Amino acid sequence: MGSDDLVIGSGLAALGAVLGLLAQPDRRVTVLCGPQEGRFLHYDGRALAPCAFLGPGGLGSHWHGVIPTGLRVRPGDISDAEFSLVFRRFYPHADINARIGKPALFVPWRPIRPWAELQQLAAAHGAPRLSLLHEPALNLRQEGNHVHIGTASRKLRTTRCWVAAGALHTPTLLAASFGKRLARGFASDHVVCYLGQLESQPRPDVRYTRNGLYFPAIADARDRALYTLRPARFDFRRLDAGFERRQIFGLPTGTLLVKLMKGLSPGLLAEALYNRLGFFGGSRCHSAYAQIHVRDAYVVREGHSPLLAQPDRIRAASDLVRAAQPFGNLLTSKRPDLYSPGIHLHHTLDAAAMAAEGLDDAAGSVQVLDASALTDIGAEHHSFKTLVSAYARVQRRASGGTLP
């Protein structure tokens, strides 16, 4: 079976590629979505936070949809125009152009769900223009002008192969295909830390639009951290109590409300209502958080629990940010040892080994589109930027077309 373009993965990065490919006339696109029955991998044995999802939509079926607007660090050097074009395809009523370059977080009423989007695109375009296959790729091989992809049940051939299997699965696939040296054995990530409490802050300037909310954020001048304030109500009024609770509660995927009810914490509920709807902004007391970039926060290993935290590296990055935090009158946390994983894994591929295989070549027939090849994502959430970067990479290669 042959196609012009084959995309490996069905998450946010894959969706970006498919949007770029469908903008080009007459290309036949096949997507290898991964297995039909999904499977989570977690950060550790407590299974509180997922680090990968092998299945339709990837982690994009569970993400919160937060999109930063500061764009200080830009994967693939995406331009304002490219970011705005793709953003407006999903959120036409959020006035993005006025926001680009100013640090804030856009929280949509409806996060982008890549699997639903891909299914709609497949229904609208039909095969052979867009075909979705429920199979994982097992290996790739470049031969002449073609790339050969093996799955458990078939052999596929394509002119261009766009790899978007996610920060943990892409290195596994490339290592199986081109040699183990491609996988770095480390992963960088964000960690989220609680800095402490602030009294009598002005009400955060939350802006409502038809498509979602803009929350204020403060960017660190060195792109190490992104600071946010959230209401500290009820049990979260006590210093450290809220963040200690979060360590038990974990990160919600899927049924947020059910999990919140089970969590039975009014402080957590108030914070979640602020995060989703902007409620409780006028609280007298606020919790200050920092999302911090940590290079090589984890060792990557094989198996069901692929990440091994490097606590010393995480603590060192967190201490640096705590020492430089921008708030006056902060009642500082007594638990600097605590953090939550940001689930923004990246930099799992070895750039030199990629170059030696010709896999970093913008004109090559195998291209990596997800965050595994990003060395530094700065302090902002990277996932939507990665989607835009995938779209832009495909488009630049073809130059032109209209976004479907």
Ligand SMILES: Cc1cc2nc3c(=O)[nH]c(=O)nc-3n(C[C@H](O)[C@H](O)[C@H](O)COP(=O)(O)OP(=O)(O)OC[C@H]3O[C@@H](n4cnc5c(N)ncnc54)[C@H](O)[C@@H]3O)c2cc1C
């Ligand atoms: C609860 C939660 C909240 C989050 N909130 C945010 C947020 O607000 N903002 C933000 O920026 N990020 C957020 N994230 C992170 C975000 O979800 C991920 O960064 C993003 O989804 C990664 O997209 P991806 O397409 O690169 O990879 P993935 O989502 O990991 O998708 C990889 C895809 O590849 C497929 N695949 C894997 N191996 C193979 C193979 N061998 N063959 C074929 N297919 C394969 C998988 O099935 C999957 O479809 C959040 C994550 C979680 C869990």
